[in-house]
Amino acid sequence: MENNKTAWERLALVHTKGRPTIRDYIPLIFTDFYEMHGDRYYGDDHAVICGIARLDGKPVTIIAQVKGRDLNENKDCNFAMPLPEGYRKALRLAKQAEKFHRPVICFIDTPGAYAGMAAEERGQGEAIAKNIAEFMTLRTPIISIVLGEGGSGGALALGVCDELAMLENAQYSVVSPRGFASILWKDASREEEACNIMQVTADDMVRLGVAETVIEEPLGGAHNDLDKISENIKEYLSLKIEEKCQKDIDELLKARYTKFRKIGEFTE
Amino acid sequence: MFEDFFKVVKHRFNGAEEEVSGPSFKCPRCQSTVPFERYEELLKVCPACNYHGRLSAKERISLTFDKGSFEEFDSNMISCDPIGFPEYPEKQAELRETTGLKDAIITGTALVKGQRAVVGIMDSRYMMASMGSVVGEKITRAFEYATENKLPVIMFTASGGARMQEGIVSLMQMAKTSGAVKLHSDNGGLYITVLTDPTTGGVTASFASLGDIIIAEPKILIGFAGRRVIESTMKQRLPEDFQLAEFMQEKGFVDMIVERKKMRTTLAKLLAMHTPEEKEV
Numbered sequence: 282m283e284n285n286k287t288a289w290e291r292l293a294l295v296h297t298k299g300r301p302t303i304r305d306y307i308p309l310i311f312t313d314f315y316e317m318h319g320d321r322y323y324g325d326d327h328a329v330i331c332g333i334a335r336l337d338g339k340p341v342t343i344i345a346q347v348k349g350r351d352l353n354e355n356k357d358c359n360f361a362m363p364l365p366e367g368y369r370k371a372l373r374l375a376k377q378a379e380k381f382h383r384p385v386i387c388f389i390d391t392p393g394a395y396a397g398m399a400a401e402e403r404g405q406g407e408a409i410a411k412n413i414a415e416f417m418t419l420r421t422p423i424i425s426i427v428l429g430e431g432g433s434g435g436a437l438a439l440g441v442c443d444e445l446a447m448l449e450n451a452q453y454s455v456v457s458p459r460g461f462a463s464i465l466w467k468d469a470s471r472e473e474e475a476c477n478i479m480q481v482t483a484d485d486m487v488r489l490g491v492a493e494t495v496i497e498e499p500l501g502g503a504h505n506d507l508d509k510i511s512e513n514i515k516e517y518l519s520l521k522i523e524e525k526c527q528k529d530i531d532e533l534l535k536a537r538y539t540k541f542r543k544i545g546e547f548t549e
Numbered sequence: 550m551f552e553d554f555f556k557v558v559k560h561r562f563n564g565a566e567e568e569v570s571g572p573s574f575k576c577p578r579c580q581s582t583v584p585f586e587r588y589e590e591l592l593k594v595c596p597a598c599n600y601h602g603r604l605s606a607k608e609r610i611s612l613t614f615d616k617g618s619f620e621e622f623d624s625n626m627i628s629c630d631p632i633g634f635p636e637y638p639e640k641q642a643e644l645r646e647t648t649g650l651k652d653a654i655i656t657g658t659a660l661v662k663g664q665r666a667v668v669g670i671m672d673s674r675y676m677m678a679s680m681g682s683v684v685g686e687k688i689t690r691a692f693e694y695a696t697e698n699k700l701p702v703i704m705f706t707a708s709g710g711a712r713m714q715e716g717i718v719s720l721m722q723m724a725k726t727s728g729a730v731k732l733h734s735d736n737g738g739l740y741i742t743v744l745t746d747p748t749t750g751g752v753t754a755s756f757a758s759l760g761d762i763i764i765a766e767p768k769i770l771i772g773f774a775g776r777r778v779i780e781s782t783m784k785q786r787l788p789e790d791f792q793l794a795e796f797m798q799e800k801g802f803v804d805m806i807v808e809r810k811k812m813r814t815t816l817a818k819l820l821a822m823h824t825p826e827e828k829e830v
């Protein structure tokens with residue numbers, strides 16, 4: 282692991298052109314991937330891709346935020362900022378996974394939920410809240426991995442899980458550093474300073490009890506060796522899915538609740 | 550009960566920030582002004598457009614619950630500084646001084662026309678009622694208490710969203726509170742949300758949107774993303790009534806819009822219809 286990088290330098294790596302997205306990872310980690318479209322209420326959001334596949338031969342459900350690799354892809358997936366129908370598709374597939382006793386694997390990679398009129402009209406807040414609440418009691422194992430950016434409630438909607446892993450340079454934050462600087466200091470140009478004090482790195486997440494594992498990236502970042510980073514992710518997933526599937530489901534749910542229940546710092 | 554309310558109002562006004570600037574209240578919705586005394590008499594409702602203004606938690610308690618019935622939970626809980634954000638502890642100390650609050654929510658049990666409920670009231674004077682460790686923990690404990698004691702929950706929400714100064718820890722409070730709501734719901738508990746001005750951000754995207762019954766006060770703001778954020782980043786012009794209670798009801802996210810003067814009776818009737826004996830109130 283590279284320990285000498287600032288949070289801001291890591292964010293630059295995450296934004297590097299060529300940083301792998303879930304579309305790059307799926308064929309190297311899974312087999313028999315079949316994508317499933319639509320939330321059955323309104324439409325199909327291209328910022329979230331869902332489907333079923335095999336991991337080590339066993340069926341799993343994949344729910345992933347997807348960034349574009351170029352401008353055209355980014356226009357299509359709205360820069361990985363999901364609409365409510367994206368979250369509702371995710372929930373539909375999660376419930377399907379529960380029904381068929383398949384573990385769920387979530388890949389988080391979003392600057393945040395889409396902020397726009399369409400999202401508000403269709404209940405962005407309700408969609409995120411519903412996912413958070415339903416994932417908490419979903420009776421099948423859930424593993425989440427932050428691939429790049431995990432921004433705000435838009436990330437947490439895929440982040441209620443039994444264990445969370447961070448890629449080494451990935452970040453998880455309450456709001457983007459730019460948003461943080463503009464809200465707290467009324468000066469968006471102080472985003473570098475914000476990024477470095479917000480505590481958003483993989484190590485920060487482990488220390489704060491938000492993540493359990495950091496997945497090592499190849500030297501210089503994930504884009505330098507796609508095969509290696511895919512292998513690291515697969516190794517982690519194989520281990521964790523096997524481990525969680527062997528647990529009693531009620532014990533698993535109790536542990537999932539407790540994982541989030543204990544986060545918070547206060548005195549009385 | 551109303552006498553009580555006015556006493557509290559008078560007292561609170563001395564400490565309120567934005568409203569002491571002049572002898573009259575300027576409505577943020579219709580821009581009309583109304584003398585303060587008149588505004589108080591109207592329970593802080595704009596006479597011109599029916600906008601339901603912000604109340605302190607104390608005002609809300611005396612207006613809604615049976616006199617003397619409120620028993621507070623966790624009254625001494627205060628937040629730490631999880632990410633070591635500059636001047637966060639100092640800012641909190643100052644707010645505790647000026648508002649008399651320990652953080653942005655008061656929780657406890659209270660009676661509504663004789664019916665016991667677990668209640669939470671957010672107070673926007675404290676850091677725009679943003680949700681950090683204390684708000685998250687108090688709400689979670691309130692729901693856990695309600696689940697254990699088979700009580701309904703009423704939450705009066707108001708919030709600017711997550712408490713930025715607590716970083717990722719504040720984001721996780723969304724999961725913590727929503728998890729407690731879910732367990733209460735799965736156990737058959739009734740949860741009534743009363744959305745008050747403004748309910749936004751991470752609070753909208755967690756426990757505020759999870760009520761079995763979602764009530765809103767007239768003309769209040771409800772949303773996930775802020776209006777200015779949407780206008781500036783998306784370059785969209787937004788309609789006048791965008792994100793107001795009436796707009797959100799039309800879009801399907803609010804069960805009923807209830808005026809402040811009818812809130813107590815409405816809550817009492819709804820609670821009664823969810824108790825096994827089905828007594829009438």
Ligand SMILES: [Zn+2]
Pocket residue numbers: 576577578579580581595596597598599600
């Ligand atoms: Zn007005």
